[in-house]
Amino acid sequence: MESQTGPMRVLVTGGSGLVGKAIQRVVTEEGGAREGEKWIFLSSKDADLTNTAVTRAIFEKHRPTHVIHLAAMVGGLFRHLRQNLDFWRVNVAINDNVLQTAHEFGVVKVVSCLSTCIFPDETTYPINETMIHNGPPHTSNSGYAYAKRMVDVHNRALFQQYGRKYTAIIPTNIFGPHDNFNIDDAHVLPALVHKTYKAKRDGTALEVWGSGQGLRQFIYSLDLARLYLWVLREYDEVEPIILSVGEEDEITVKDVVDAIVEAFEFTGPVIEPHRTPTEQYDTSKSDGQLKKTASNAKLRSYRPDFTFTPFRTGKHHTYLTPACDTSALSVITADMASTGNGDTELSKRRAIGLQPIMRVLGNEFCYLLGTKVKHSMALFAMMNTWMTNH
Amino acid sequence: MENKAATVRVMVTGGSGLVGKAIEHVLKEEGGAKEGEEWIFLSSKDGNLMDPDETRALFQKHRPTHVVHLAAMVGGLFKNMRQNLDFWRNNMYINDNVLQAAHDHDVVKVVSCLSTCIFPDKTTYPIDETMIHNGPPHESNFGYSYAKRMIDVHNRAYCAQFGRRYTAVIPTNVFGPHDNFNIEDGHVLPGLIHKAYIAQKEGTPLQVWGSGRPLRQFIYSLDLARLFLWVLREYDEVDPIILSGEHDLTEFSLSCFSTQLTLVGEEDEVSIKQAADAVIEALHFKGEVLYDTTKSDGQFKKTASNAKLRKYRPDFTFTPFHKAVKETCDWFKANYDIARK
Numbered sequence: 001m002e003s004q005t006g007p008m009r010v011l012v013t014g015g016s017g018l019v020g021k022a023i024q025r026v027v028t029e030e031g032g033a034r035e036g037e038k039w040i041f042l043s044s045k046d047a048d049l050t051n052t053a054v055t056r057a058i059f060e061k062h063r064p065t066h067v068i069h070l071a072a073m074v075g076g077l078f079r080h081l082r083q084n085l086d087f088w089r090v091n092v093a094i095n096d097n098v099l100q101t102a103h104e105f106g107v108v109k110v111v112s113c114l115s116t117c118i119f120p121d122e123t124t125y126p127i128n129e130t131m132i133h134n135g136p137p138h139t140s141n142s143g144y145a146y147a148k149r150m151v152d153v154h155n156r157a158l159f160q161q162y163g164r165k166y167t168a169i170i171p172t173n174i175f176g177p178h179d180n181f182n183i184d185d186a187h188v189l190p191a192l193v194h195k196t197y198k199a200k201r202d203g204t205a206l207e208v209w210g211s212g213q214g215l216r217q218f219i220y221s222l223d224l225a226r227l228y229l230w231v232l233r234e235y236d237e238v239e240p241i242i243l244s245v246g247e248e249d250e251i252t253v254k255d256v257v258d259a260i261v262e263a264f265e266f267t268g269p270v271i272e273p274h275r276t277p278t279e280q281y282d283t284s285k286s287d288g289q290l291k292k293t294a295s296n297a298k299l300r301s302y303r304p305d306f307t308f309t310p311f312r313t314g315k316h317h318t319y320l321t322p323a324c325d326t327s328a329l330s331v332i333t334a335d336m337a338s339t340g341n342g343d344t345e346l347s348k349r350r351a352i353g354l355q356p357i358m359r360v361l362g363n364e365f366c367y368l369l370g371t372k373v374k375h376s377m378a379l380f381a382m383m384n385t386w387m388t389n390h
Numbered sequence: 391m392e393n394k395a396a397t398v399r400v401m402v403t404g405g406s407g408l409v410g411k412a413i414e415h416v417l418k419e420e421g422g423a424k425e426g427e428e429w430i431f432l433s434s435k436d437g438n439l440m441d442p443d444e445t446r447a448l449f450q451k452h453r454p455t456h457v458v459h460l461a462a463m464v465g466g467l468f469k470n471m472r473q474n475l476d477f478w479r480n481n482m483y484i485n486d487n488v489l490q491a492a493h494d495h496d497v498v499k500v501v502s503c504l505s506t507c508i509f510p511d512k513t514t515y516p517i518d519e520t521m522i523h524n525g526p527p528h529e530s531n532f533g534y535s536y537a538k539r540m541i542d543v544h545n546r547a548y549c550a551q552f553g554r555r556y557t558a559v560i561p562t563n564v565f566g567p568h569d570n571f572n573i574e575d576g577h578v579l580p581g582l583i584h585k586a587y588i589a590q591k592e593g594t595p596l597q598v599w600g601s602g603r604p605l606r607q608f609i610y611s612l613d614l615a616r617l618f619l620w621v622l623r624e625y626d627e628v629d630p631i632i633l634s635g636e637h638d639l640t641e642f643s644l645s646c647f648s649t650q651l652t653l654v655g656e657e658d659e660v661s662i663k664q665a666a667d668a669v670i671e672a673l674h675f676k677g678e679v680l681y682d683t684t685k686s687d688g689q690f691k692k693t694a695s696n697a698k699l700r701k702y703r704p705d706f707t708f709t710p711f712h713k714a715v716k717e718t719c720d721w722f723k724a725n726y727d728i729a730r731k
Contacts, residue, residue, distance in 0.1 A: 146543050160533075
């Protein structure tokens with residue numbers, strides 16, 4: 001085991017995505033970097049990480065001591081359903097190339113990025129870090145989910161055979177600037193942000209479906225970035241760690257809509273569409289969960305002090321710490337306003353790193369519809385209809 | 391010379407190993423081959439399957455319509471415990487290269503080979519085919535186990551994205567002629583045979599590692615080979631199938647009663663001590679037997695159900711355990727010089 005002398009040289013794969021950009025901001029604008037450290041942010045333009053020789057060339061060139069590994073093949077529901085095999089093979093190739101090359105180049109630590117969508121489909125709640133492999137993931141994104149799970153297997157095998165302490169984080173739903181706001185392909189929150197922006201710009205109604213009673217935990221990308229740096233520097237376990245607000249800070253999808261409407265100062269009508277797709281699929285499939293709660297007890301045992309950015313400013317949310325001027329959503333909406341063109345600019349972006357959580361995405365739509373549909377093909381039909389109408 | 395007119399051309403990866411040799415034996419010595427079939431047996435000498443280009447070259451050269459995929463990095467308990475990363479990576483590469491090349495070359499069917507050692511460690515027994523992914527495998531060989539499990543993930547993804555019907559078999563502990571009899575790296579039964587052989591020659595005690603109490607189901611390689619041919623030709627599911635004898639005779643005897651077949655099989659889940667006793671009897675070993683309890687036992691049991699197999703093949707007769715052990719010991723003695731050890 002080499003010990004590392006001198007300042008860190010950190011390579012960030014997938015550095016141009018949602019999480020990568022947040023880390024970049026923390027490093028360059030919040031004093032996140034330390035004296036003498038070098039931070040290198042890569043994007044897919046710099047290297048095709050599915051290619052072993054190319055990956056090695058990158059490590060030769062930059063000689064990192066540490067790696068934050070965010071790069072992945074990601075995509076929306078339709079892509080997962082159509083390309084289960086590709087999500088498996090491409091992500092396994094990327095992850096093996098990065099982890100193996102890092103090992104061969106003596107990288108002290110790699111922190112990869114998993115997702116709560118990879119947990120077992122049938123499980124008890126709250127989920128915690130010990131439960132990742134306790135059953136199959138949801139079939140709709142099983143290729144992606146297994147590829148991410150195998151990062152944890154790889155980390156443990158590297159530790160068992162060589163004593164390397166590579167690890168991973170497990171965020172819940174991430175949101176923030178530089179997300180993928182493409183309405184066809186994005187998470188619900190950025191999709192809603194984009195839709196609200198357009199509704200305001202075009203003077204149309206904001207169409208939202210259903211009761212929105214489903215509960216979710218969100219983590220602001222800048223908070224995730226701050227915690228990511230702490231994990232890189234201080235977290236010493238091989239077992240991964242969930243990074244999220246606590247169970248008590250779960251919010252409903254309706255809260256999300258309200259917060260976005262408030263952040264945009266949208267005063268137009270918020271309506272449900274005249275046609276619901278509930279007729280189009282089999283509602284006899286019971287039991288979508290109201291909560292998909294992940295426990296952040298492990299994080300809290302290490303960082304009882306950490307303060308999450310309030311989701312929105314306002315007096316009605318008692319879970320908030322004292323409101324600060326810049327709530328998460330106001331930052332995003334300000335960014336969007338300044339680019340001036342929500343349609344083309346942002347829709348071109350593809351966030352690399354943590355991305356659409358198929359099952360969460362699907363279930364969020366379920367709760368927007370006020371139904372409890374779990375069947376993946378039904379979700380496909382429902383979302384297909386929703387998206388072709390927008 | 392390859393027969394290009396053959397309608398079924400089966401390429402066997404890992405063809406020189408324990409199972410490959412058994413399949414070859416069944417085809418050649420037992421009339422197992424069918425008209426119009428051609429069989430190609432590959433070994434690691436023919437190409438490195440961890441390399442995608444070499445793998446593709448093999449498919450280009452032989453143009454198989456079917457593949458029996460046996461090639462893997464394998465080893466006994468102690469080797470696995472030392473090298474989990476290598477078992478994970480090397481097997482992942484081999485499997486991805488073979489499955490992807492097969493798909494690209496329009497192979498109709500690939501039958502891969504899993505193992506009951508990949509099942510969840512904390513589980514109810516007996517294990518069946520639906521339970522493979524229901525929890526983490528035993529810590530001792532998790533690298534190998536996950537690599538093998540991912541074959542099933544891979545098969546299902548090929549089916550979802552392309553409609554391919556690639557599948558896999560799940561044998562219990564295989565043994566027979568042409569095994570790896572290396573004491574450090576091999577599996578328990580060939581290891582015991584080799585150790586007993588040496589102990590007999592040198593007049594020393596037979597040292598059995600562990601307490602002798604763990605339970606294992608064994609399947610004779612020739613029985614496995616016969617069933618493998620049936621799976622290749624007739625079994626149409628993407629879900630894998632466990633290939634094993636009975637762990638519990640009650641169910642089997644009841645089904646025999648209802649179908650009026652004769653009960654020939656025996657319970658094949660035995661303790662390590664019982665396996666050692668079978669070897670001792672087969673070799674007529676008369677020396678002392680010692681159990682080294684400082685050595686790891688591995689998993690206590692991995693009892694698998696063969697109910698699915700019995701549904702398809704109620705007629706299949708397994709070679710009795712003592713007879714199969716005797717044949718293997720006789721082979722080892724007669725072929726000591728060329729045996730892998």
